[in-house]
Amino acid sequence: MKKFFLMLILFNANVAFGKNFVIYSFGELKVVFHQVNGEWVNKSCRDENCLALKMARLFKDAPLAPSDLMGGKNPRAIKCKLVMKGKVIIGLDKNRNQQSFCKFSDDSFLK
Numbered sequence: 140m141k142k143f144f145l146m147l148i149l150f151n152a153n154v155a156f157g158k159n160f161v162i163y164s165f166g167e168l169k170v171v172f173h174q175v176n177g178e179w180v181n182k183s184c185r186d187e188n189c190l191a192l193k194m195a196r197l198f199k200d201a202p203l204a205p206s207d208l209m210g211g212k213n214p215r216a217i218k219c220k221l222v223m224k225g226k227v228i229i230g231l232d233k234n235r236n237q238q239s240f241c242k243f244s245d246d247s248f249l250k
Contacts, residue, residue, distance in 0.1 A: 163230035163238060170230070172250055179250035190243035194223040213239055225249070 160173045160182070171182040178195045187193060198218060207217050219225045219241035226242045241249040 161232065163232055163240070165228060165230050165240075170248060172248070181246075181248040184247040189247040190225075190245045191241070191247035191249040194225065194241075194243065195249055198222050215239065215241070219249070223249075 160171055161179075162169055162171050164170075172179045173182055174180075175185065175192060176196075178192060180189065180191045180195075183189070184191050187196070201218060201222050203214060203217055203222070207221065208214060216227045216239050219227050219239075223241060223243075228240050228242050230238050230240050232238065238250065243249070
């Protein structure tokens, strides 16, 4: 059943978005991402009404203080938490590579 569900997601994502999509796992949750206006967001985030796209647009060039980046911190993760007020979460791709994401209160994601 799990394989069928994943295949259904892949088929729907492929039809809707062509081949420009990627799936990440957050524990048991699988999320399909595609590009909108140059930003990777989850598939349900199709217009400017989702927080992920709003925040990406508003804070694209927001500067960070050098002290925020000390110790080799990920600038996008710092921007997510401090500037965009999102939650940094880690997802895994199909090869189990880690990627950080910004999750917002409306359940939209920004890669």
